[in-house]
Amino acid sequence: MPGMATQTPLAAVEPLKVACASCNLRELCLPVGLNAGELDQLDGLVGKRRPVPRGEHLFRNGERFEALYAVRTGFFKTCVGSEDGRDQVTGFQMAGELLGLDGISSDHHHCDAIALEDSSVCVIPYAQLEELSRDFTVLQHQFHKIMSREIVRDHGVMLLLGNMRADERLAAFLLNLTQRLQARGFSPSSLVLRMTREEIGSYLGLKLETVSRTFSKFQDDGLMEVKQRQLRILDQAGLQAIVNNSRC
Template identity: 50%
Template sequence: MTQSCHSASNAAPAAPAISTVTQVSPLIAAREAASSSALRSCTACGMHQLCLPMGLDESDMKRLDKIIGRRKVARDDFLYRIGDRFTALYAVRVGHFKTYQENLDGDRQITGFQMPGELLGMDAISTEQHQCDAVALQDSEVCEIPFARLEQLFGQIPHLLRHFHRIMSHEITSEQNVIMLLGNMRAEQRFAAFLVNLSSRYAARGYSSTRFQLRMTRQDVGNYLGLTIESISRLISKFRKQGLLAVEQRDVEVVDLAALKRLAAGAETCAPAPARAAL
């Protein structure tokens, strides 16, 4: 028999649910927020000696930190797109990025790979529009530095401006090196120079110079170096046979860094591995 609405209304009221949510006092919440903010500040960042705050004293670093925001970028998401309005520079705090340009036919040319402590977006300063796409190669985090406010700090902190000029000079030198890499070097030199460059950049960040992981795909490496993915695979196999590298998927061990540097400099060639004598 169906229960009537009248009988339902006479039922005993249900006991109130017991809340399991722990109340946090505003003071504790404020302390936790302040602690989290301190851990994410420039002074607490292990990359600050490679990044924009390099050489600043603590008071100037705090002034810089006040204008900086933090932004997380998921793997394969864009930090910015070509043609976007330029408003800020981005310092990589965690993770890796790649930048690339695309022509009208949809062909892409990778222009760089960025790691913690490096700046993105400097090529947009003159035109006030981003000149490339920037994509996260893994879940990453950047420090967002509003450029208009940064320019104001340049007038107040001369050392910050001088260091910014050094960063710009380094960017120009890097672009010139890429032009030489693509224009004058043999395929094996290009790949060796690429690995030596990664090695030195990881070493500068306190990581191993001989053991690291390639965050980019072989196709990305080939695109950057002007080589096919098949060429990259052949070079990896060749370098392994020569005892220069040990590779397991994306994990790379540089077995003979000195020889790799000589190869990158053109001081020697990567000859085929000698055949074993018959027993």
């Protein structure tokens, strides 16, 4: 599988049990700012890891909410659906990001979380997290920050969906994706998409054909190379310019 090489520089097959203290996602995940003793306690709480094969649900809309999940390896999407068949991808989650925050509101999940490749998550029982965060103010604050960050992210997506044209949306999406990959030690210019054109389209409020056409246009304009899901960003500044300028 040479195509995946650019996105798997870190441990290939890691042991099932990795303490938060020695987890390479420590600085992106819930434990930010915790000292050694606190990390130990958090470890006691995060008892289980859970593998989620590609295409499988981590949880479904309507299921009872009991735990949050931290992505350890792999890649997920979350989607909400309405009574009539429509559904909307609300986000893509990669290593270190938290899934399930929507479930707190009513003790039931409000979206589906689906693995886009073979993945694994750390299970964080929510009742215990609340308990522990009463003792560790740093953990409490970090948790609140993560929830707040999700709200800020959502507002950014609203801006994108409400105001931007197709090319602006896709450019913003690509920049966001590469930035997050870069924060995890991957190349900011070369990446392999884990999702289909249709899933990108659903997230961006576009049809898959529009996504495809816009990729082609970016390629024609020399901004990037597109070979199916294998992408190479050639002109990051050019993409940024598309996002910034409403008219040009």
